[in-house]
Amino acid sequence: MGGLMTVVPLVDEGLGNSSYLVDLDDGRALVVDASLDLRAVGAAAERRELTVAFAADTHLHADFLSGARRLAAMQGAEVLASEAGRRTFGHRGLRDGDEVDLGGLRLRALGTPGHTHEHLSFVLLDGERPLGVFTGGSLIVGAAARTDLVSPDRTESLARAQYASLQRLLELPDDVAVWPTHGAGSFCSAPPGADRLSTIGRERATNPLLQVDGEDEFVAALLGSLGSFPPYFLRLAELNRRGPLPDRAPALEPLAVDKVRTMLGEGAEWIDVRPTRDFAAGHVPGALSIPFRAAFASWLGWLVPDERPLIVVRGTDQDADEIAWQAAKIGYRFAGEVAIAAWDGQLTRTRLVGAEQVGGAVLDVRQDSEYDAGHVPGAQHIELGALPDRADEVRREPTIVMCGHGERAMSAASVLERAGHRDLAVLIGGADDWAAATGRRLAT
Structure with missing residues (x-):
């Protein structure tokens, strides 16, 4: 059976993450670490004529909203996640060593705390032979994910747990595939330019954090590599624990100029997503420039409070649905949009x-x-x-x-x-x- 199984990586270049669709060769699929934006998952499953039967999350994600509960609602997928995550919606809670029969293949939960306290990796088994391991935010290509997202007082203890988790993953054979969630572009500490897939043997030989001399040196190296991260990271884990389930697809609804003036007077934020040169040529005073590109969602979540109504200005060639979905992945919904040509007030130039x-x-x-x-x-x-x-x-x-x-x-x-x-x-x-x-x- 193992030779017929196919793993399809689905890369989100903007957030720097990968989810995975596993074709189980019987008309069903397993999806690992899916984002709330399920368009890529849906397209991959449709191409292969698959129904998603299982949706596994390696941890309570801090950098994007999970699509696991949405997959359960849309396709009847069984959600697989750590019991220690205390999710408040229907799921199969797994502990270290638990296995799930996928119909020929098996998925074994491996407790790998560090990136988060409840983190699991998932080993995909054909009989007793491990084919690969979904490592989430534990072992990633050329690094290990950061440990400072749960709380400041737990950063070092989680770094020590991360060290033990990596040592445990290294017990797998060298030819086992490594399928991490976090990759280049992620603020969860993947090095820039790194490949997104690897093997246990390659990481054993080349990952700098696996070349250190013991736990203390590992902790010093990992903590020394930590940079800043967007503030929305601190609230998404709790949203994922409750299971985000949007009532409708996000969209940009047109707003009348008079309505916009009222909203701005009541504290709404004006987000201008047009290219840099267009913004420079003329923008509404007080508008925040966040050019729409791969990193759009990260900077939106970094610079904009989530509790205020958000009004968008976009270029006519910029996809409204794509803008709305990129924001929705991190828990933002726009109040609507207005065309810059419709604005009858003063414009500022930069x-x-x-x-x-x-x-x-x-x-x-x-x-x-x-x-x-x-x-x-x-x-x-x-x-x-x-x-x-x-x-x-x-x-x-x-x-x-x-x-x-x-x-x-x-x-x-x-x-x-x-x-x-x-x-x-x-x-x-x-x-x-x-x-x-x-x-x-x-x-x-």
Whole structure:
């Protein structure tokens, strides 16, 4: 039977995660770590004429809403998840060593706490032969997922648990496939550019965290690699424990300008998802720029409070359904949209500059690791995610805002404009472009 089984990775490039559809070769499928946005799962299952019979979650996800309960409601899938997660909806609670008969293949739960306290990995077995292991946020390609998402006082103890969990996974044979959930682009600590799939043997030989000399060195290395993460990570695990089940598909409903004015006066947020150059050419004063691209959901959740009504401005060539679904994956629903051409009030413009024009005050809003790798000498540094709370630290003088390409810099400029800053410009490009244009070296 094992040779007929097929595992189909379904990659979310924006959030940096993978879910998996396993064709069980009998018209049924197992899905692991599905997002609330089930369009890719549905398309893959439809192509293979499969019904999803099982929906397994490796842990209470902090970076996206789970689609497991929705699969149960739509297709009658049995939800498989850790008993220790105390989910409040119907599921089969599993403990370490429990097995589920998939109809020829078996799925064995392996307790691998660390990324979260209730984390399970799932070993896919053909008879007694392990074919692969869904490692979730335990062993990932070239790293292990972060352990600081449950609570600050548990970060180190969970890091020690993560070490023990990785050692346990290394007991599997070298040829066993590793199917992790978190991958490149995830704020759950996958290294940039890493492959998304691996094997136990490859990770044993090449994963830096598996080359350390014992538990203490592992903990120091893991904790030393932790960067910042979006604040919505702190609330999604609880939503997943309760089982998100939307009453309808997300959508962008058109709003009249008068209605929008009233909503803005009552505290609504205006989110402009148009490309950087379009926003620069003219935007509603106070609008927050979050250009729609792969990382859109992460920055939406980082910069925008979830309790306020959100109004969208998009370009005519930007897909309304895609924008709505990207937001829904992290628990955001938009109140509606209005076309920029319909707005009859004042518009604000933001100046764009090239690398050869950089001079005077510079604000770099990249992540710490990016800034440390090389930056314009003398540039002030505040991560974009921290900027809404630290806007008063930015110099009140002509300032050029920069990131790696321009999108985050425009978001930062819009944050600063809302805080009263003027005479801002955004660099189209990044630090390497500045070095190439000036012939000068970056500071480190």
